[in-house]
Amino acid sequence: MPGFACRPRRHHPQQYLHLSTTAAEEVWLWEFADCPNFADAHAGCNIYSCMNVDRLHQLLKGLFEDHTWEWNVGFLKDSYGQENGLDLIDEPFSIIPHFSDTHQFGEKLTRVKQWTCAEYKDMVKVWLPALAPLLKVYPDHFKLIKSVADFILIASYHSHTETILKYTQDVLRGISSNIHLFLPYRKSHSMSKIPNIHSLLHYIECIREMGSANNSDTKISEATHKNLIKDGYHSFNKVTYIPQMLRWEMRLFHIKSRVSILLHIIKSDPLSSKADICR
Secondary structure (H helix, E strand, C coil): CCCCCCCCCCHHHHHCCCCHHHHHHHCCCCCCCCCCCCCCCCCCHHCCCCCCCCHHHHHHHHHHHHHHHHHHHHHHHHHHHHHHHHHHHHHHHHCCCCCCCCCCCCHHHHHCCCHHHHHHHHHHHHHHHHHCCCCCCCCCHHHHHHHHHHHHCCCCCCCCHHHHHHHHHHHHHHHHHHHHHHHHCHHHHHHCHHHHHHEEEHHHHHHHHHHHHHHHHCCHHHHHHHHHHHHHHHHCCCCHHHHHHHHCCCCHHHHHHHHHHHHHHHHHHCCHHHHHHCC
């Protein structure tokens, strides 16, 4: 990708609107939808200054799982055989020692279709030693996954200095110099996820302007999503689950509102008769 590690420049989407799918793939871009930008009518509004980076979806889910992990699985299957390659990947992950706070992945890691954010982080911690024996004769391929792991871990720091940001820029150059090795294993459906790779160029800029990437991580909102959506879905028989989930959430909010009112009454006048009733 020419200019991957250079400072990003703003491009107007009009120049990409008429690209065919083939042409878009050749220049590592995606087709833009023909829709107006809501910020065009607002003077002084820069949409790029309103958006910050998202480690969960751009790095862990995007760069790691959707791209680099799938590329490595495809490469190792071609190198060691379709089924043998998967077994060779699963084996080192299954024998990881039981350290504290480290997920145990079992013997069928490559067969799992969905992981959580915490499990992605655990995979990033251990995938270098796990895949090193398989990639020892492919040093450039190993350099790419090392650069990806370095970038994800550095972006997870709670604070950054100019020296650390310089390390981040060096890691970007490492990704740029070796990413072409996995282009044959890029899946067609992953074209829509290319913005996750492009977002790497903005991390240093956003950290300088807005602080640590932890400030904009959507992990916090994902916790709410788990409570309101996943817990509700698993509470029912999966038949007409949307109306059931809506009723479940409405009742939950009513109960929480009622509890909040009772606690407020107790706190405001703990010695009153109303407080005794609330208790």
